[in-house]
Amino acid sequence: MIRILEGADAVATSEGSDVGRALLRLISGGPTAQYPRPAELNFELRLREATMRAALELNGSGAAFETFENSRCNPEYWRREPNGAFRLRADRRPAGAIRDIFANGPMYGFECATAIVIVFYKAVLDSIGDAAYDRLFANTYLFHWNVDRDLGLTTIPTVRYIPGDCLYFDNPDVNPETMQWQGENVIDLGGDRYYGHGIGIRNAKGMIEALNAHRRPGATRSAYLLPQATRPDYIRLSLSAGSPFGDALPPGLPFRARIGHSLYMYR
Template sequence: MAISSPGDAEFEARVRGEIVAAARALDASGASFATFRNSRCNGRYWIRENNGGFRLRSGVTPAEGIRDIFRNGWQYAFECATAMVIVLYKGVLEAIGEPSFNNYFAGLVLYDWKYDSDLRIVTIGLNQTGLGDVVYFNNPDFDPRTPEWRGENAIVLPGGVYFAHGMGIVPAEAIIRSLNGKRKPGSGTSAYLINEAQTLDFAYIQRLRSIVARIGSRVYVYG
């Protein structure tokens, strides 16, 4: 993850900016919050599986599938971990381009924190976070009747706010206040921001930005 050249730093800044833009776009897309049991997707692009996850349909490119979520968000509903992965995919797509994205992220499945191995995510300390990273607000005394509120994943945005799927673009205090409203009756234990975060391995992602050529049924990758 170390930045070794000005070019590396420029690429990281671009990816972070694309992730921030994707978070804002998903918030504005009309996509709803839902548990896995109640998830839904656009059946033209995705197959909803029994566990509530979405599998990309045959004949649909990964770029088409991801972009449809932002274009037709009203047809989608999912929980917050899936939302974070969707935002990261969109940021990477815009940074490396469709040919490389379609080559490296074929056969996408959207489900919780499960993701393609080429979406290289690493854990860092909270004090190392930057724009576009994912943080987690833990709710240790969540009401067992609503386990989906055991915590909230959120994307770091400029201006001291976060994108938290189902809550919107809000400051940390609003996320904590919302989670505190979903605790066990009588609990006095507050939700809190944990001391670690998730970020992309930007150096690895940069290597995916290759020149991809398709000749007939064959795909050629350069760079």
Template sequence: MWQKIYLSKKNSPDTYRYISLSHLKFELKLRTAIVEAAKALKRSGPSFETFEDSFCNEQYWHLNSKGGFELRSSVTPAEGIRDIFVNGSLYGFECATAIVIVLYKGVLDSIEEKEFNRMFADLLLYDWHYDSDLRLIEKYGSARSFPGDVGYFKNPDVNPEHMEWQGENTVKIEEDLYYGHGIGIVSSRAIIAKLNRNRIPGSNVSAYLTDQVIYPDFLYLSQFEAGSSVIGSHVIEQAFMQEGGITTQIGRRRYLHT
């Protein structure tokens, strides 16, 4: 997987800059961990549910009134995330929450556990709510994506009676293979076909993969890997700006417009 990602980026018409070999290696490591986490979540068997019908293992999480999972005070973030992958049948959630869970698991498997527990204390799993230390970057203007990236398939003419199929958040596994909670690991064509079956009756407007790519701030997270040295904030910001385009930050998420 490391080689596939490396060669794909190397052969891309875009330019990707790294401050060190360690920075590159960490990105390859975390991207691979995200892919493996997506596969593992599918194997664990959690149900696809709306927020109203979500459920969780109450030994580790408290289910709030909105359908979110609040980590119990006696449980560490690492323990809570791992339980979802061990006891998946005790959980039910929708696709956005599933993707955030996959991202957390990928990070957990890539950095020191004590740092993970420190960074993500008081963890809440709910829709696209996530801790600011996950440092997600959202990129538009480029259709190019790589394994470990998060993408979104939109269903513009969704049947109002089945709003849970208005779109599908996915993790890219490899070329034209995606993980989507409630759908599985399938091609883009299969995801689009599933969404199209939940359109307004008579609609000919097809679902499609949007030009949106989301991924963690690999450089920022790399400093929490075992044996890594602390990276100055100015270095992180400079590396982010060097990716090219217009950069903004709104709330927890950072945006790169190319």
């Protein structure tokens, strides 16, 4: 169920997309998700779509999978740190530096957690524009799960996954000689399709098979999908960026009920 606290009278519909309508149905069918206004819900729908697009773009960019020891970046935009992290150069804008990863992918190599963070940053950039992005993410530092607090990534226990979520396939019997395959962070693309940096786009069975190929000799436990999801703080991002998409939601809304100033949507 979705609860919108204020602005029930302002809810309108836009042409939207098939993906946006599907996301709205998924969100409304789960536990109560609360939004201050329709604009924040609309922002989440748009950003989830942008996240899936960014994952596909990174998959096709030519950026390589590398361990921290062997990571690489374009020195025109980033300074590589001794620990394998990338720090934004002081004379470069964050928006341009993130776009360069997608434009000049072969110059970059990083592991799967950094890849997911890059996907989220690109999705936010595509959603809020250069000016707001540069203001919010002025000191970008790419290293594993070290993210800007404005992104607000949070991992929650759940088995109700929504496209645009980051999920994790764990490999408990990983071969100690290939610890980089102890698991795979992925973006849920919907329809049993996942993007994982270094593996590519596969279904759940394919992700598990890829990880199982890197188990220790005599392993008895298979890789598996953890019951959790990692998501940005959509409401905080929307408010920080000025709710750029307005109140119009996709058509085909779930059932609606108005109680006081609040609007409830469910299916």
